[in-house]
Amino acid sequence: MKKSIIFLSLATSILLFSCKKDETENKEEKVTTEANAKEETNTNVKEVELNEAQYSASKIQLGQILQKNLSDVVRINGTTELPAQSQADVSSFLSGTITNINVNLGDYVKKGQTIATIDSPEYIQLQEEYIISKNTLEYLELEFKRQQTLRAENVNSEKTFQKTKSDLNIERARYQSLSNRLSLVNSSPSSISKSLRIVSPISGNIATIPVKIGTNIMAGQSLFTIVDNSQIHLDLLVYEKDMPYIKVGQKVSFTFTNIDKSEVTATIFSINKSFEPGTKTVLVHANIDKVPETLIPGLYVNALVHIGEKTVDALPNEAIVKADGREFIFILEDAHEEEGGKSYHFQRIEAKTGVSELGYTQVTILQQVPKDSQIVLSGAYYIQSHLIKTEGGGGHSH
Template sequence: MKKSIIYLSLLAGVFLIGCNKVSDADKHPEEAITETVNNANKEVELNKAQYDAAGIELGALEQKNLTDVIKVNGYTKLPPQNQANVTTFLNGTITQILVNVGDKVSKGQVLAYADSPGYIQLQESYAVAKSNLEYLELEFKRQETLRAENVNSEKTFQKIKSDLNIEKSKFQSLSNQLRMLQSNAIQGGKALKIVAPISGYVATIGVQIGSPIQSEAALMTLVDNSKLHLDLMVYEKDLPQISIGQEVTFALTNLSQTVVSGKIFSIGKTFEEGTRSVAVHASIDNVPDNLIGGLYVNALIHIGSREVPALPEEAVVKAEGREFIFILEEADANHFHFKRIEVKTGIAELGFVQITLLDETVEPKNIVRKGAYYLQSHLIKNEGGGGHDH
């Protein structure tokens, strides 16, 4: 008898639990079914108000002529011929400095002055040589006349001619030395001028007032950043696609993402030490004033263009490590039903991106070109337990 009672009690309990489950499902039967389908098929349904709020724009894939690119890294580089040490071949002491670091200077501009015993001696030697040369030129003409009249000897004439040639060489040497110093010695200048050998910017100043200067020692350094170019590291596998004349673009993060362009003018012939990459050199069009050497850059080498199916970049959303677009499947006056489709992207340029549909049975029309992120966030909300909105 006890066993029968226990058995009946268990049956009653099972029956009650079953009734409770049915009654919970009966409360919202349509919502429960729709949610299951949506989670499986990644579908989203909006009502008219939501559709309008999303600002959705529909369209189809379009053919775009997009440029294929190779992404490379590199840095800005200044050629040796566009940087210079400011030196002098005379010893002395700095008496005046006329520039600061960062100043723009022109070739031949005076950067500093110095007192130099060697410079004073050079000017004296120049003055003596000039005077001797003037005397010997007059004496040579006199001896030449006398020689023509057979008044003097051949030996005397040749001696004056030899002395004249020696003094000419000496005077020319002293003139060249003063010219190298950009000197105004002929006008009686006393201070040694330290001048700029190239036009550019003052990069460093290694002296101060009273500093002794030694022959050939660097007093300052100048750089001409207008001749900066790019050294780009291209890997072995990409080299066959690289050629001289190809366009290069890169963005400057310190200039509000300003895009700068240039062209490849030289391709290295050896691998960089310790790598399987080759240095490719590219000029820079209209070098910005504040661009300096040694900046790290991410650049794009444009290797050609081709016509591909494309969509605006905002039409593509990323989720779960994959890429998707949305397609409008059904619509009536108050309901808009969208399906999320996986795609593969390719070339991206000027706001458009190449699109490859992974499911070839999908009709590439009524694609959401604008508003995809709204649909994706709506989908995430529903999957998170927010239910299905109508």
């Protein structure tokens, strides 16, 4: 009996000790979990303070979340091209010798502007024939009226009248032909000149000048090339699998492959009806909405054709920084005057990113922020570097 009582007491003690141990472990686990959560929060949300000099040096740009169409798009490549009507080879219909060149490479010229002059024996002869024909025509018109009157009075013969009429018609045709030939060289002379003006057929910039003063030229020889880059458009190559999604009127966003990465927009105006030789691509043409002044033909572009209306919240790529395997943005929390100058307080906030195209990335901010928050669009990496230097990357934690 005594042994049973001792055994029962021992079992009760073990049970009580076990319960206390479990309770202690649960409390410790709860404390550890709360500490980890607090540590994670402190890691995600940090504050950084910059003085006025640091802020100016970082070239920070502030703004708000942008709405960008980054989801429903077809990605294609292409080049900038000039339509045929925006290019011109300037030549002369007559041979001669270059006596003056009024333009330099790259100069802008207007349609009808004189860009060179040539001395041309053919031009002198053409003017001579024109003036002779003009005077002969005036004489024959008077002679025809006289013969017509005489014929009505039956004074002259029918043969004489018909001969005068025939001569008049022949001279009219000759005069018209000479007038047209002179109009081709932009001339309607009242007196004979040896110099022929070469004028620009379109407005644009001088692209090539393969001649110089003293060059003997032949009729039809190219003297200048003029291009009107204001009419540049996109030629985009679309693969067969993407063709069902492409339609006239769709908007295109594009950047240049090797130069300025700023985004430009265009609108599709034409789609070819056959494949390009040797490829399974179709050429799609798009008018650039606002042609940059520095744009030239032959530049490679990366383009997105917007095939849907879906828009997402997005920020420039440089607004997003990475740390500890996560992604963050910075928000201006406060800016105020202090004794040593203005002070800027930034808060680092975790964000989830999505699709990234043409320098912008879809973002979802993982905590509530005011709608009018000023987000760092440029200079975020400078702030992140300052954060790393401050207290070993700790900054001032919330």
